[in-house]
Amino acid sequence: MRFLSALSLILSFIAAAPAAAQSLPRFGAPEKHVDAELIASTDAIVPGKPITVGLRLKHEHEWHTYWQVPGDSGLPTQMKWQLPTGFNAGPIDWPHPKRLPVGPLMNFGYEGETLLLTTIQVPADLPLGTPVTLSAKASWLECKDVCIPGDAQVNLTLPVKSAAAPSGSEALFKSSQAQVPQSALPAQATIDAGRIRVAFSAPANKTLDKVEFFPLEEGRIEPAAPQELKSEGGQYAIYLTAAKPVGADFKTLKGVVVANGGPANANGWSNVVQGPLTAGVIGSAAGAAATANGNSSMSLLAALATALLGGLILNLMPCVFPVLSLKLIGLAQHRTHSGPMAAHGIAFAVGVVLSFVLLAALLIGLQQAGTALGWGFQLQTPWVVAALTVLFFGIGLNLLGVYEFTMATGVANLKAADALAHKSDWRGSFGTGVLAVIVASPCTAPFMGAALGYAITQPAVIALSVFAALGFGMALPYLLLTLFPSWLAKLPRPGRWMELFKQFMAFPMFATCVWLLWVLAQQTDAGGVALALGVLVAVGFTLWALGLSQRGARMFRWVAAVGGLFAALTFAPIATSEALAPGTRNTADAGWIEYSAEKLAQLRTEGKPVFVDFTAAWCVTCQVNKRVALRADDVKARFASDNVVLMRADWTNRDERITQALAQFGRNGVPLYVLYDRKGNAEVLPELLTQGTVIAALDKLRLKEASR
Amino acid sequence: MKLFSLFAAGLLASSIVFAAPVPGQPAPNFRAADVSGKQISLADFKGKYVVLEWNNPGCPFVQKHYDSGNMQSLQKRYGAENVAWVAINSTAESHSDYMSPEKLAGWFKQHSAAPAAVLMDTNGQIGRAFGAKVTPHMYVIDPNGTLVYAGAIDDKRTANPADVKTASNYVTSALSEVKSGKPVSKAVNNAYGCSIKYS
Numbered sequence: 068m069r070f071l072s073a074l075s076l077i078l079s080f081i082a083a084a085p086a087a088a089q090s091l092p093r094f095g096a097p098e099k100h101v102d103a104e105l106i107a108s109t110d111a112i113v114p115g116k117p118i119t120v121g122l123r124l125k126h127e128h129e130w131h132t133y134w135q136v137p138g139d140s141g142l143p144t145q146m147k148w149q150l151p152t153g154f155n156a157g158p159i160d161w162p163h164p165k166r167l168p169v170g171p172l173m174n175f176g177y178e179g180e181t182l183l184l185t186t187i188q189v190p191a192d193l194p195l196g197t198p199v200t201l202s203a204k205a206s207w208l209e210c211k212d213v214c215i216p217g218d219a220q221v222n223l224t225l226p227v228k229s230a231a232a233p234s235g236s237e238a239l240f241k242s243s244q245a246q247v248p249q250s251a252l253p254a255q256a257t258i259d260a261g262r263i264r265v266a267f268s269a270p271a272n273k274t275l276d277k278v279e280f281f282p283l284e285e286g287r288i289e290p291a292a293p294q295e296l297k298s299e300g301g302q303y304a305i306y307l308t309a310a311k312p313v314g315a316d317f318k319t320l321k322g323v324v325v326a327n328g329g330p331a332n333a334n335g336w337s338n339v340v341q342g343p344l345t346a347g348v349i350g351s352a353a354g355a356a357a358t359a360n361g362n363s364s365m366s367l368l369a370a371l372a373t374a375l376l377g378g379l380i381l382n383l384m385p386c387v388f389p390v391l392s393l394k395l396i397g398l399a400q401h402r403t404h405s406g407p408m409a410a411h412g413i414a415f416a417v418g419v420v421l422s423f424v425l426l427a428a429l430l431i432g433l434q435q436a437g438t439a440l441g442w443g444f445q446l447q448t449p450w451v452v453a454a455l456t457v458l459f460f461g462i463g464l465n466l467l468g469v470y471e472f473t474m475a476t477g478v479a480n481l482k483a484a485d486a487l488a489h490k491s492d493w494r495g496s497f498g499t500g501v502l503a504v505i506v507a508s509p510c511t512a513p514f515m516g517a518a519l520g521y522a523i524t525q526p527a528v529i530a531l532s533v534f535a536a537l538g539f540g541m542a543l544p545y546l547l548l549t550l551f552p553s554w555l556a557k558l559p560r561p562g563r564w565m566e567l568f569k570q571f572m573a574f575p576m577f578a579t580c581v582w583l584l585w586v587l588a589q590q591t592d593a594g595g596v597a598l599a600l601g602v603l604v605a606v607g608f609t610l611w612a613l614g615l616s617q618r619g620a621r622m623f624r625w626v627a628a629v630g631g632l633f634a635a636l637t638f639a640p641i642a643t644s645e646a647l648a649p650g651t652r653n654t655a656d657a658g659w660i661e662y663s664a665e666k667l668a669q670l671r672t673e674g675k676p677v678f679v680d681f682t683a684a685w686c687v688t689c690q691v692n693k694r695v696a697l698r699a700d701d702v703k704a705r706f707a708s709d710n711v712v713l714m715r716a717d718w719t720n721r722d723e724r725i726t727q728a729l730a731q732f733g734r735n736g737v738p739l740y741v742l743y744d745r746k747g748n749a750e751v752l753p754e755l756l757t758q759g760t761v762i763a764a765l766d767k768l769r770l771k772e773a774s775r
Numbered sequence: 776m777k778l779f780s781l782f783a784a785g786l787l788a789s790s791i792v793f794a795a796p797v798p799g800q801p802a803p804n805f806r807a808a809d810v811s812g813k814q815i816s817l818a819d820f821k822g823k824y825v826v827l828e829w830n831n832p833g834c835p836f837v838q839k840h841y842d843s844g845n846m847q848s849l850q851k852r853y854g855a856e857n858v859a860w861v862a863i864n865s866t867a868e869s870h871s872d873y874m875s876p877e878k879l880a881g882w883f884k885q886h887s888a889a890p891a892a893v894l895m896d897t898n899g900q901i902g903r904a905f906g907a908k909v910t911p912h913m914y915v916i917d918p919n920g921t922l923v924y925a926g927a928i929d930d931k932r933t934a935n936p937a938d939v940k941t942a943s944n945y946v947t948s949a950l951s952e953v954k955s956g957k958p959v960s961k962a963v964n965n966a967y968g969c970s971i972k973y974s
Contacts (some may be wrong), residue, residue, distance in 0.1 A: 140909040140970035142932060170867075170973040172908055208835075208934065213872060214969045216835050216934040286965040311906075312963060313798040672803040672904045746900060 079246030100127040102211045105201065105221035106182075108240040109231035112199055115191030116231075119240060120223065121182040122146060122159075122205050131176045132207045132217075134164035136282055138290040139172035139484070143208035146185060151199055153190030159185040161339045162246030163325045166279055173291035174210070175281050181621075182243035193227055194377025200224040206276035216575065245330045248323045248338070256320035257349050260727065263288065263307040264349040265320060266299065266342050274334060275303050275326045281773035283321040283339070286310050299527065306349070320344045350572065367529055371536045380539020385508045385579055387451055389572035391545060394499060416542035419498020423538035424531055426504070431527055447721040448644040450592045452685075453599045456583040458506065458636070460603050461610060465574035466569050469607075507541065536693040589684035589719050591641075596639050662716035664724060671747035676768060679710045681729060681739035686720040688754060689738040696756035705765050710740075744768050776930070795906020795925075798962035802914070802922040803904040807863075807894045808879040815892050820859040824954070826946060828890070828928075829902065829915040830862040832882045833872030834910045834969035835934040841886045843936035846911070846928075849946065850889040858950065862890040865902035867974030873897075899973040909968030915959075916947045924949035926964035 099649070102125040112118055124132055124144070133141040148156040161183060164175040187201065192228035206218035234240075269275050271498065278296040282288045292308035305324070309317075320342060327335040381387055393413075465468065548554055580603075588596045609630030618621040662679060670677050682689040696702055705715060716725045718737050732739060732751060740752035742764050752764055778792035796802060806816040817825065827927055828846070831837055840846040850860045862883070866873045876884065876895055896902055905914060905925070914926035949959045962964075 140968055143968065151904070169970040171903075172970045172973070174970065210969070212870060212972065213833055214835055286963075311795060314963075419881055746898065747902060 075327065079251065089436050095179050099209075099217060100130040100211070100215070101125065101132060101207065102215050103207075103217075103219040103221055105203065105206050105223040106236045106239075107201075107223060107225060107234055108237060110234045111228040111231040112189055112193070113224045113228060113231050114189060114193035114195070117186050117188050118231075119184055119186050119244075120201060120695070121184045121236075121240060121243060122203070122221065123182050123236075123239070124177065124207070125605060126178050129176070129178075130209050130211045131167055131178045132181075132209055133174065133176040134281065135159070135176060136285055137208075138167075138174040138176075140169070141176065142216075144205065146183070147204040147206075148185075148187075148348040149202040149204070150187070153193070154199075156203075157186045157188075157717050159184070160244075160247045162243050163323055163329055164250055164281055169210075169212075169338050172215070172686070175290065182239055182508060184240070184243060185374045186246065188223045195227050196227060198224050198226050228731075242331070246490050248325075248337040248339045251321075251341040252324075253340040254340040256319065256344040257347040258309060258313065258317075258344055259347055259349040261309050261311065262349055263309050263311070263320065263344070265307065265322075265340060265342070266302045267324075269326070269344070270303050270338060273326065273336050275324075276334070277327050278305055279301070279325040280305050280307060281323040281325065283323065286314070286322065287317060288322075290633060296503040309401045318344055327539045344473050367532070370529070370533050374533045374536035375540040375543075378537040379543060381507055381537075381541045382544055384507065386576040387503060387541075388460070389575055390499075390506055391573065394545065395548065403713055403734040406606075408549045408552055412546045414494070414496040415500040415503075415549075416539065416546045418497040418529065419504055419542040420500075420535050420538035420678075422504035423534045423541075427531055431530060441585065447719070449587060449595060449684075450638075451719075452583050452587045452590065453595075453602065453638065456580050456587070456599055457602055457606055457634075458509035459576045459579045459583065460606060462506070463573040463580070464607065464610045466573035466576065468570065468614075470610045471617050503541070504538070546559050586685045586719070595641060598637060601637045602641070602696075603633050603639055605630055609634055658706075659713045659715045662714050662725065662728070664728060667714065670714075671743055674743055674745040674747070675712050676709060677714055678706065679714045679716060679739075679741045679743075680739075681725065681737045686718075686737045692738060692740075692756040696758050699758045702758050702761050705762055709765055709768065711765070717755075742768065778901075795904075795926075795942075796922050798922050798925055798959065799809070800922055801898060801920050802916045805896075805901040807896055807901060808876075809892045809894050810876040810883075813892075814877070815861070815894055817916070818890075820861075820916075821920065822918050824853075824858040824935045824950065825916040826853060826860045826950070827905070827907075827946060828860065828862045829907045829910045829912040829971060830864050831866050831872050831910040831969065831972065832874060832879070833946060836968035837872075837910050839934050839936045840911060840928060840939065841888065843939040844946045847886060849921070850943075853894050853950065854889055854891065859891045860889075861892045861894060862888075863894045863896050863901055863907075865896040865907065866972045867899065867900045869974065870972040872972050897974070899971070902973065903970055907971055909966045910970055910971060912966040912971070913946050915946060915953065917953055923953050923959050924962055925966075926961075926965040927968075932967040 093188075104123045104125075106121055106123050108119045108121070122144070133143050136145045137143055144159070146156070146159060150156060162181060164177060166176070167174040167176050175552055187352075193199070200222055201224075202220065202222045204218060205221055206216065209215050209217045227388060249270070252267050252270065254265050257264045259264075265280070275296065275298075278294065280288075280294050282290075289308040295306040297304045297306070322340060323337060324340050325335075325337045327333075329335045329337050382391055473519075491573065515720075584596055584599060587599055609627050612623045612627035612630055618626060659680075662681075667677060667679065680693075682693070684690075696725050705711075716722075716728060718725045729736070732741065732749075738754055740754075740756060742750045742752060744750070745768075748762060752760055752768070802817060804817045806814060809815050826849075826885045832841075837846075853860055864874070864879060879893060879895070883890065894901070901907075905912075907914075911928050913924070913926065913928050914922060917923050924946065927945055929939070929946075931938035931942035945961065945964065949962070952959050
């Protein structure tokens with residue numbers, strides 16, 4: 068063959084113009100970049116005893132050869148044995164490979180020096196004394212940025228003795244054998260919308276901080292896709308991207324796991340993992356390689372600290388501040404009772420933390436049950452938004468003194484503080500904690516959706532810890548004041564100002580109502596908002612009548628009951644109403660088109676730059692960005708002059724397609740801004756947009772095109 | 776904010792996303808200059824079967840099929856059957872394998888090759904749209920513009936020209952199946968060859 072290709076080369080050279088001569092050196096008998104040699108682990112062959120030999124490949128700097136599955140391109144190295152009668156060579160025992168990126172593609176192979184091991188069976192009746200020659204034709208593909216097929220005839224002659232000693236290469240054999248993946252660990256593989264989750268337990272006493280997964284079958288996974296490692300429920304899970312299309316014969320996933328850089332490193336190991344592949348739901352795993360490669364304990368600490376701080380800030384949110392500040396005032400009136408107070412503080416904190424954890428567990432549970440949800444899911448259903456409006460309106464009326472809230476669980480009832488002296492009423496404080504989380508929920512979603520969304524994509528334990536930290540942060544000021552009642556002395560003395568302050572706090576509540584009604588208007592239509600306002604009138608009437616009855620006009624109890632019935636009847640159509648279908652939403656600005664994955668794929672193929680705005684009406688950050696950056700004249704002009712297609716993915720209502728699209732970017736919440744260049748490559752912009760960041764991203768795009 | 780820098784790092788790593796069609800889906804349309812500077816688009820071949828061949832003369836796997844005459848004979852055979860055979864070169868200008876349009880035209884001429892067109896895809900746009908990974912990566916598109924085959928040229932995954940004789944050619948079998956109204960039995964497989972030298 069070599070002769071044939073050389074001949075055709077010479078012929079073509081003669082026939083062709085001098086132009087061909089310039090490319091001649093690369094076509095000529097290639098210079099070798101890989102040295103091959105056959106070596107043995109022992110200095111002699113012993114009859115009846117298998118011998119381990121190895122093909123030692125020494126690669127020139129930057130050159131590589133391939134593993135048994137080469138990745139996106141390349142060929143595995145092959146051995147064709149020529150052995151004396153009675154000898155039998157086994158398959159190659161491959162040391163684990165390295166990931167070798169080639170532009171956007173990925174190869175699996177070896178650089179530097181490697182030893183491909185083979186065990187050869189030796190006949191028992193081999194006569195002693197006569198040396199034996201083991202021969203093989205080794206062939207491989209050697210690549211740098213260009214590829215050259217290489218081959219070599221390798222021979223090894225060894226004496227035949229009754230006993231053998233280790234050869235001079237014993238150390239190399241030992242280290243290479245250590246690189247061969249250990250026997251298969253049982254695994255469970257789940258495939259869901261092109262994502263594969265491989266779950267397995269590490270061998271005893273082994274840990275896994277960093278992983279590389281190498282498939283043992285071609286065409287099953289996308290070699291270049293980032294791989295993500297998570298610790299989930301005592302097991303490890305690797306998230307991979309399936310190669311498209313997924314073959315009907317793909318029933319078993321088999322691959323090599325290289326942990327912590329492989330056995331050559333401290334704590335490193337490698338094993339084959341193998342298990343059945345079944346269709347299932349794997350949640351919205353992030354496509355972020357950073358999680359697998361980064362120091363996960365650091366990022367967890369950072370996440371916990373962020374959540375704690377976020378919880379503290381929550382106390383200042385318009386929906387929470389009135390409730391908790393009044394609770395504090397209640398404390399101030401009872402600054403003498405220190406013992407029971409601490410119990411109340413702890414009960415409150417437990418109430419807050421548990422509610423957050425339960426809410427998170429509910430979300431994770433729903434996600435694993437296959438519902439595409441993200442944080443903010445509470446606000447994606449119109450009736451929940453309407454119910455929260457009613458709740459805030461009711462609290463506002465309570466603060467204005469329209470009625471008293473007489474149950475021990477009173478949210479903002481000053482009288483609840485009276486109960487502090489009675490130890491048995493710690494349940495009241497627990498209830499207040501729970502309600503504080505409910506009233507806080509419209510505030511957590513818009514301000515912390517993205518951060519909490521990140522937490523949701525983490526293993527359940529981490530996600531729940533983050534939510535617990537958030538709750539703890541929120542409960543912290545109240546808890547500290549109950550534990551250190553002397554601090555209460557710093558609060559102003561009780562007096563008439565308290566009553567006025569309480570009444571004044573009704574207005575942030577009503578402001579929250581206005582905002583929730585605006586969200587409802589995005590989710591439904593004018594009719595939906597009118598119904599909600601009707602409910603508020605009926606609730607207002609009911610609470611007014613209730614207030615009268617509380618002040619002694621007992622017959623108004625019946626009026627209140629009738630009002631309550633009216634409120635419920637008005638609410639019913641909202642509870643049963645469906646959210647508006649996508650496409651009929653009225654959030655679109657002129658010049659923006661509705662998001663669809665198909666349309667996006669088409670635009671990217673056509674080489675059009677696309678800007679995608681993942682947003683929701685209830686997301687305050689999104690609204691701010693829209694006003695500050697996206698609707699700014701300069702930005703609009705640049706979008707127009709650069710011919711950027713503007714696409715809006717509106718997540719105000721639940722929309723599985725958008726939840727999936729967010730998951731592709733490792734997100735579980737909005738906002739998210741993605742700019743695709745003409746090649747279809749995505750760049751993600753920060754959560755907080757300014758005109759400058761958007762224009763800088765567009766400049767970069769121009770630059771990329773100019774440099775082409 | 777630390778959380779978000781983590782995101783950013785992950786996204787950078789995965790910023791190159793192949794949105795490749797799979798057999799059964801419409802082939803993405805493309806438009807590019809051929810080696811003579813003429814604009815060619817997939818839509819030009821509407822109503823014909825189209826074969827796409829990813830090409831790079833510097834790749835030993837491409838040389839295998841041209842030195843053996845295999846690729847040329849396929850091009851001639853299907854040219855006579857009114858199949859549009861389009862060779863596409865996605866090598867980046869910065870790579871040592873890059874050939875100018877004139878040189879590439881010369882190489883095809885010198886090998887007596889007979890594709891309907893040889894396209895310059897220097898920025899890799901067409902290659903990425905099809906998810907082409909290697910040279911030679913082969914695609915077959917039916918007269919309606921639907922992708923019916925994506926994968927290797929044949930089943931002998933070597934760079935050895937002698938293996939062509941004993942190989943079973945996937946492009947030939949896909950075309951004969953689809954032309955006789957049958958579904959392609961193996962519509963997709965792992966192509967073999969050199970990685971495409973994308974920019």
